[in-house]
Every structure is written in structure tokens, then in C-alpha cells.
Amino acid sequence: MDPTSSNTLSDDERVLVERFRAVTDPEVRAALLLIAQIFAEYAKIGGA
């Protein structure tokens, strides 16, 4: 993965990534990723 791709992030995306990086517990990190996945899937089916 290209580390310079962070340049393409918006401010709020960068903040999110920084917050995510600050979480060190792998279980909590997995939980955050899963939540993002579920919310994105939900949006795909028209959920708010």
C-alpha cells in the first residue's frame, strides 16, 4: 500500500485515521473496522 495515499484524505478522514491509529487494542480496532463496514453496508441498502 502506498503510504503517500494519505495525502488524498480529507481533514475528517485524516482525523478518523489518527483516532483509529491511537487505538492499540486489536479487538477494539477490529470492532471499529466492523462498525464501519456495517454502517457502509447499511448505507448501500438505503439506511441512514
Place this chain on the structure above:
Amino acid sequence: VSAPHVATQTDAERAAAHASRKAADARRLQAEQEKVRGLERHVKRLESTIRTFLTADKVTEPQRAELVGLLAGLRPHARGLIDPKYAGITKPEQRLVDNYRAMSGNHARLMSGLAAELAKLDRLEEKKGGT
């Protein structure tokens, strides 16, 4: 004499195949609808838990554990999301951003707030561990 018979059989087979495809489509549609309903239930529970989490005066370890526990049942779906071999913007981070872009504004705000709280909690635990 036998030709019309063969034609009739073929029609019957065709009709049977069509009916079978229709039944399979209906089963697939039903499975999809069940999946959507399941997802909706998960999202509603998630929203509620995250809101409780974010509005708590002070996030406690049991609350954090509750959130992690809630997601434990979904853990198999998270398998493969974390790949530690990537540096910089990692694969999971890229996926996080992709999903963040795809979600609604309401969920994006919840997501960012939750990440902030969990990061804060992480720092507190680190301090606690260090003393």
C-alpha cells in the same frame, strides 16, 4: 408420431426448469431480505450502544467491554480485515476510509466520535498500565 411427444417432453422440461429457476430466485430474494433485516437489527443495536457510549460522562471499562462483546458475535465477519503487514496507510485503514466515505453523515459522525472515545480510553489504560 414420436416427434410431437419429444417436443411435449421438452416443453415440460423447459417449464420445470423455468419453475425451478423462479423458485431459486425467490429463495435468493428471501435470503437477501433476511440479510437486510438482520443488518438493520445490528445497526440499530450498534447505534444505540454507540450513543450510550458517547453520551456517558465517563466511559468505563464495562461499557467498553459491552461494545466489544456486542461485536464479538460478528467477529467472524471481521476476520481478514486486519493485515499488519502494510505500513503507512494500511490496508485496514484504507478500508476504514472507504467505508467511512460510503456511510451516511449521521453514521460518519457516530463513527468518528466512537473512534475518539476509544482512543482516549486507550491512552487512559496505557497510563494506568504504566504507573
